[in-house]
Amino acid sequence: MRHVPVFRWVLSLGLVLIGCSLGLFLATPDLPELRQIDLTVLDEKPDGACTVRWTDPFEHREREAPYLCEAERDAILKAPYFDTDSGFGWDTGFVVAEGSDKGELYSLEEDGDADARIWLSDRLLVAGVFLTIVGVVGGNIRALTRTSGANPEVVRRARRLSEAAGLVAQDHLRAVEAVRMAWAPLHRELLDADPADPRRVGAGRGAVEERVAVARRIAGEVGEAVAVRLDAERPEPRTTALIVALRVLVEAGPRARNAAEEGGELAARLEPLLFDAAPAAGRRSLLGAGRSQRRRALAAVASLRPLLDKAEREGRVQQFAQVSVDLLRGPGSDPTGLSAWVDFESRSAEYYGRLAEVTGRSLSAGD
Numbered sequence: 001m002r003h004v005p006v007f008r009w010v011l012s013l014g015l016v017l018i019g020c021s022l023g024l025f026l027a028t029p030d031l032p033e034l035r036q037i038d039l040t041v042l043d044e045k046p047d048g049a050c051t052v053r054w055t056d057p058f059e060h061r062e063r064e065a066p067y068l069c070e071a072e073r074d075a076i077l078k079a080p081y082f083d084t085d086s087g088f089g090w091d092t093g094f095v096v097a098e099g100s101d102k103g104e105l106y107s108l109e110e111d112g113d114a115d116a117r118i119w120l121s122d123r124l125l126v127a128g129v130f131l132t133i134v135g136v137v138g139g140n141i142r143a144l145t146r147t148s149g150a151n152p153e154v155v156r157r158a159r160r161l162s163e164a165a166g167l168v169a170q171d172h173l174r175a176v177e178a179v180r181m182a183w184a185p186l187h188r189e190l191l192d193a194d195p196a197d198p199r200r201v202g203a204g205r206g207a208v209e210e211r212v213a214v215a216r217r218i219a220g221e222v223g224e225a226v227a228v229r230l231d232a233e234r235p236e237p238r239t240t241a242l243i244v245a246l247r248v249l250v251e252a253g254p255r256a257r258n259a260a261e262e263g264g265e266l267a268a269r270l271e272p273l274l275f276d277a278a279p280a281a282g283r284r285s286l287l288g289a290g291r292s293q294r295r296r297a298l299a300a301v302a303s304l305r306p307l308l309d310k311a312e313r314e315g316r317v318q319q320f321a322q323v324s325v326d327l328l329r330g331p332g333s334d335p336t337g338l339s340a341w342v343d344f345e346s347r348s349a350e351y352y353g354r355l356a357e358v359t360g361r362s363l364s365a366g367d
Helices: 006-027 108-147 152-191 205-218 237-252 254-281 283-287 291-313 316-328 338-346 348-359
Strands: 034-044 049-055 062-068 089-096
Touching: 006 108, 049 089, 152 237, 152 254, 152 291, 152 316, 152 348, 237 254, 237 316, 237 338, 237 348, 254 291, 254 316, 291 316, 338 348
Parallel strands: none
Antiparallel strands: 034 049, 034 089, 049 062
16 A cells, blocks of 8 residues: 655645745736825715815825725714814825826725735735745655665665576576586497497496496486596597586685575575565665555664675675675686596596586596
8 A cells, every 4th residue: 555645645735825926926916106195075975976076296296086985983073073164074195106097096995806806815824835835844754754764875785686596696697508418419429339339438338338338327417427548638519518617616715605505595695585585675665655655664774784794704795795796707718628528637536526416426536
């Protein structure tokens, strides 16, 4: 179940209200520049409709016009109480102080719609600012709560470790497969050999018959014991290919097999944890994850930390990388196989040992 981004919607609504307020304010016509003046009320109706006289402050002449007086003003300002001699009343008003209407009487009642717009704009602005603050603060608090315990760096470190571990296992497997491919034709030839074939090197007829009989009896069984002679003095293409392939494992040493096994096990252990921890690789992705995904991601990150700490204390990434480099040197550096045969003569036991590990069969240097 994915979370509902409540505060994101609150923030969005707040920004929309602020935008509406700004738009309404810009659409409201500007008030002209005004000057306040005294008005002599010549006659007045109970509802405030009146006729007034005023002195134009710009042309310095008297003018008369209908006007809407303030009906609720004090009675002493109205006729006949204000001026008992003339019977006129008094009020105050405004004239336009600029433009073509300069000096004309201006009624604030004309701005009733503008005032309503400005009032509404102010209310929208206040509501929008409030919702924006709630959305920002609430969203940040929720984000901190949701991402508490997540650390993208842990996921990145775990990925590097998993890649190094998986790579050393793949590189070792590639070297092992090269040995098996080189061994396969020799194995087939041994099982299919003709006991009377005089081309068998280094063995008499009786020995050949005995070996073939044994080989055919136990062919296909795991742990089959077959004696094969690898003779540096009489190399041929197939045995050379086998020696060259074996040299990669011999040069890498026993640690290559150990590193490959540890790397494979570690990569298999890290893979499901990294899958669950994927949303924790970034705060944005974790925020967008569902509740169950987020729970699994945080639990996976917690499980990754001790694995990483142990691997870093033991220098596993560096060890895996070095073994991969050793295994990737490959047979390409010795295309003729001459140096491989020389190395074989100096430590043939190690070559036989690596081949036994790969094929499950024991070999010897005897006839």
